[in-house]
Amino acid sequence: MSAERPFEVAIAGGAVVGAALARALRGTRVALISPETRPPRTDAAVNAPDIDAHVNGGFDSRVYAISPGNAAFLAQLGAWGAIPEARRTPVHAMRVYGDDGASLIEFDAYRSGCSELAWIVEDRLLQDALWRGLENQDGLSLVSGSSIQELEIAETQASLLLEDGRTLGARLVAGADGARSLVREQTGIPSEQHAYAQTAVVANFACGRPHRNIALQWFQGGRKEGAVLALLPLPGNHVSIVWSVGNAEASRLLALDARGLAQEVAAASCHALGGLDLVTPPRGFPLQRLVAQRLVAPRIALLGDAAHVIHPLAGQGANLGLQDARMLAATIGGREPGRDPGELRLLRRYERARAEDILAMRAAVHGLFRLFDAKGARVAQLRNAGLNFADRIPVLKNLLMRHAMD
Ligand SMILES: Cc1cc2nc3c(=O)[nH]c(=O)nc-3n(C[C@H](O)[C@H](O)[C@H](O)COP(=O)(O)OP(=O)(O)OC[C@H]3O[C@@H](n4cnc5c(N)ncnc54)[C@H](O)[C@@H]3O)c2cc1C
Numbered sequence: 170m171s172a173e174r175p176f177e178v179a180i181a182g183g184a185v186v187g188a189a190l191a192r193a194l195r196g197t198r199v200a201l202i203s204p205e206t207r208p209p210r211t212d213a214a215v216n217a218p219d220i221d222a223h224v225n226g227g228f229d230s231r232v233y234a235i236s237p238g239n240a241a242f243l244a245q246l247g248a249w250g251a252i253p254e255a256r257r258t259p260v261h262a263m264r265v266y267g268d269d270g271a272s273l274i275e276f277d278a279y280r281s282g283c284s285e286l287a288w289i290v291e292d293r294l295l296q297d298a299l300w301r302g303l304e305n306q307d308g309l310s311l312v313s314g315s316s317i318q319e320l321e322i323a324e325t326q327a328s329l330l331l332e333d334g335r336t337l338g339a340r341l342v343a344g345a346d347g348a349r350s351l352v353r354e355q356t357g358i359p360s361e362q363h364a365y366a367q368t369a370v371v372a373n374f375a376c377g378r379p380h381r382n383i384a385l386q387w388f389q390g391g392r393k394e395g396a397v398l399a400l401l402p403l404p405g406n407h408v409s410i411v412w413s414v415g416n417a418e419a420s421r422l423l424a425l426d427a428r429g430l431a432q433e434v435a436a437a438s439c440h441a442l443g444g445l446d447l448v449t450p451p452r453g454f455p456l457q458r459l460v461a462q463r464l465v466a467p468r469i470a471l472l473g474d475a476a477h478v479i480h481p482l483a484g485q486g487a488n489l490g491l492q493d494a495r496m497l498a499a500t501i502g503g504r505e506p507g508r509d510p511g512e513l514r515l516l517r518r519y520e521r522a523r524a525e526d527i528l529a530m531r532a533a534v535h536g537l538f539r540l541f542d543a544k545g546a547r548v549a550q551l552r553n554a555g556l557n558f559a560d561r562i563p564v565l566k567n568l569l570m571r572h573a574m575d
Pocket of ligand 1 (some may be wrong): 181182183184185186187202203204205232233234235315316317318345346347348350351369371411454472473474475481483484485486487488489490
């Protein structure tokens, strides 16, 4: 056990969710433990106003659709403005097509009285923005280039053994260490995990027709193993795709040459954006569903993918994680003076506050996946009728949107 005064919070993992939590805890004595080292980014290509320079500098093929609520949270943290404005692409409308080629549900920001439904930002730029200035943050100790190897929970503090042999003490360990969370596993919090037998193929393309800031999505149905293709707007005439397909199909797509892949994506998206040209090499992400049965244990709180992993068809995984970070920081920041941040009764406030949102989003996303993965003409008819029906009920659409925009 470390002889030094324990940190109030040790955060395991410094990707989007862990870094956001670290920023939100400004002023608290925090250790942020991240295996990755992240030098501040000074890449001129990122800041250049010319879109062509961005393409040459390279778009990141991993992008997030960030909800307006989380964009506001990131702005409060000082991270939103650190993403160059030209690389934050607003989504003004969204069209989701069923697998019969005709049914459709449309969401429109303007008609709903808001300026955008979401923002598309690149993973690398978001992470850079979150890390910028962290090294000078009041109360924060950065422990980068090392990971947690072992965790021991005692009455008054948790002890963390790091890969480099150091030990740290903390009143609370926040596990933002992703789907294979060591914090979750070593604390014995049970989780339910299920592989979707799908891989998400991501890549960026230049498109022949303007995307007009509209996100497009096609459910391809049971005959295509529940495949879902999304085209998300990027700066200029560029789009990022997330194409969730069966594992064998993903291997086939990833092995195609640039032209072959562009042709397949253009055909699957009904040539909605004209011809496509690949601008970043494709990457594949195996998909799974995971739910931790508890978010908290004595001196432990889980957040982000350590607590819940959902299918990317609704683009909500990181959004849920950022909401966790918001709520955990508010719980810690709002506690009574002198109260131990690792106390289980306090942590239960966080768990209770997050339970409903997480359950609702998990159920909606998995439900949609199952509905569009199911085979058979009758079920196909029903799901497509359901899309059309939902499209005609403004109250229902507003409810769906409000949930995704938080
Ligand atoms: C194809 C695809 C598209 C997606 N699109 C969207 C989208 O549009 N919108 C959206 O909201 N979500 C989206 N998601 C979901 C989103 O990517 C994840 O929910 C999010 O990245 C999870 O972030 P995290 O910080 O919780 O975990 P991770 O990104 O997994 O980060 C975990 C961190 O913990 C570190 N770590 C691991 N072990 C240790 C250890 N022992 N000690 C210390 N650190 C450790 C890791 O190195 C890593 O840095 C998408 C997912 C996929 C696969």
